[in-house]
Amino acid sequence: MGRRTAEETRRLLIDAGLQLLLERGVSAGVQHIRLQEVLRTVGLTTGAAYRIWADQTEYHRDLAIAMVRLRFAEPTASAETAVRDATSMDDVIRAAALDHVTYAAQFHLDPGSRDSHAFITALALRTAAGAWPELREASAARHAESVAAFAAFYAELMERFGYRMREPMTVRDLAEALAAIGEGFAIRAAEGLDHPVYVLSEDDEMAPTGQWTLFGLTVRAMSDAFMVRVAATDPGEELSAGRGH
Structure with a gap:
């Protein structure tokens, strides 16, 4: 398997964060989805994340945006x-x-x-x-x-x-x-x-x-x-x- 691109890594980490957020429910909030935990779930190191986001706050912002955009079916x-x-x-x-x-x-x-x-x-x-x-x-x-x-x-x-x-x-x-x-x-x-x-x-x-x-x-x-x-x-x-x- 070839090396992941930055966009593929970003998508992997966002998807893993979304899964944790859905499992824990709305009360958890994105702030309780720790980037270190997300990295462990997908088997990546800290460096992989910080080549994409400057800090955890930036990750939380992108995770929140992805959650708002997420749909499993058409609205109606x-x-x-x-x-x-x-x-x-x-x-x-x-x-x-x-x-x-x-x-x-x-x-x-x-x-x-x-x-x-x-x-x-x-x-x-x-x-x-x-x-x-x-x-x-x-x-x-x-x-x-x-x-x-x-x-x-x-x-x-x-x-x-x-x-x-x-x-x-x-x-x-x-x-x-x-x-x-x-x-x-x-x-x-x-x-x-x-x-x-x-x-x-x-x-x-x-x-x-x-x-x-x-x-x-x-x-x-x-x-x-x-x-x-x-x-x-x-x-x-x-x-x-x-x-x-």
């Missing part, structure tokens, strides 16, 4: 699977919301869930992105990528079930709002807080029925502010997802 992959069999907008909202809170909760419930650990760890690092300009840039890029993916996903769902955005809001506005709320509930999951679930049996035809997460009810309540039916004769007619359209 889990949600798309969750709503595949939905027959109404209520079904979409309820299923997608349940999928999100379940996914975030895997951080505590399933130590082997690398997707959930990667999501929560990246989210935690993004909240502290002010430490390094490069980390802020990586965080902004990840956010923009996710919002664009979800905006396209929401647009497809609205077309499928006969809705449009209420002017002057755009589908990107909807994606931004739902991202903020979804990330907030994900932080609650990272804190180990239970997510409220309700079983509703309301007689009002405008109200949701069945089992709903708090996140799902929040998203449903937002729908009236953002969406209207395409077929509505009155441009101001509000969304009523519960009618099964």
